[in-house]
Amino acid sequence: MTASRTSSTQITRKPAFPIHRVGIYAFLFMSALFFLIPIYLMVATSLKGMPEIRAGNGLSWPIAPSFAAWIAAWSTACTGSVCEGISAGFWNSVKITIPAVILxxxxxxxxxxxxxFWRFPGMNLIFGILVVAIFIPYQVFIFPMVSIFASLGLYGNIVGVILIHVIFGMPITTLMFRNYYASLPPELIKAARVDGAGYFRIFFQIILPLSPPIIIVAVIWQATGVWNDYLFGLVFAGMQNQPMTVQLNNILQSQMGAREYNMEMAATLLTALVPLSIYLLSGKWFVRGIVGGAVKG
Structure with missing residues (x-):
């Protein structure tokens, strides 16, 4: 009897490392390399001098790493006719992103x-319009929005760019919050109404304290989207208020003579540093928000 139990245990025992995991880990490894190799090349190139870059050793780490190209990209790179680096674009992006995300x-x-939680005539129609608006290309609205903003005096300034991001960000943030709130127990709202709580009291004292997961998801989503935006900044900001992404494109397109690849890579990394930092610092909260019901419907 003991021998038969032992043989049965040996038969049903799972292998320590299933074979199918080899393919999974291989795929994950190749996917990581796909994204990490370009980043490595950008960092290595930005730390090299132009003579070392011209030598053709693109994959090698710089012999004498230097941040001279980073300093030039920040303070002296030409973004058109002005050679003041992308520092001005950085602060323009900050002025645009923070209020646009909050609003x-x-x-x-x-x-x-x-x-x-509140029923009113036309509610489903409004929600349907917001959902449809998510899938309409932004380019369709560019010309009429330029005309409207110009007539209102909002074209070519920071306020106009913020407003355009709020308008086009509202459908996706509404969908996120609506789907998250739909997963909350409706008994909470009913009990609050019985106790005499009104619209805003229910929101600020009951709903908002339960919203950190979806708030984190929405903030990360919007901050990344607004910071990385190029089209709205190019069309609506004006020459004096161009965000960092527009100035980066100007650096890449306006150089004359020999290209300074190290400075271009440094400018690209500086532009990507903020959204990358946001993800590295709060990426786990983003995942927890999604798992906690942020995109449930």
């Missing part, structure tokens, strides 16, 4: 809360 997430939270 779009706030409007999305209020709208999502309203569509989840």
């Amino acid at each position: 779009s997430c706030s409007v999305g939270a209020i709208t999502g809360y309203t569509l989840s």
Whole structure:
């Protein structure tokens, strides 16, 4: 009897390392290399001098790493007719991103809360319009929005760019908050109404304290999208308010003579540093927000 139990245990015992995991780890490894190799090349090139770059050793780490190209990209690179680096574009991006994220997430939270717990005529139609708006290309609205903003005096300034990001960010943030709030127990709202709580009291005292997961997801999503935007900054910001992405394109397109690849790579990395930092610092909260119901519907 003991021998038969032992043989049965040996038969059903799982291997320590299943064979199918080899393919999974190989795929993950190749995917990581696909993204990491370009980043490595950019970092290595940005730390090299032009003579070393011209030698053709693209994959090698710089012999004497230097941040001279980073300093030039920040303070002296030509973004057209002005050679003041992308520092001005950085602060323009900050001025655009922070209020645009706060306003779009706030409007999305209020709208999502309203569509989840308060019934009114045309509610489903409004929600349907917002969902459809997510899938319409932005380019369709460029010309009419330019005309409208110009007539209102909002074209070519920071306020206009912020407003355009809030308008186009509202559908996706509304969908996020609405789907998250739909997963909350409706008994909470019913009990609050029985106790005499009104619209705003329910939102600020009950709904908002339960919203950190979806707030984190929406903030990361919007901050990354607004910071990386090129089209709206190019069309609506004007020459004096161009964000970092527009100035980066100007650096890459306006150089004359020999190209300074190290400075171009440094400018690209500086532009990507903020969204990359946001992800590295709060990426786990983003995942937790999604797992916690941020995109449930």
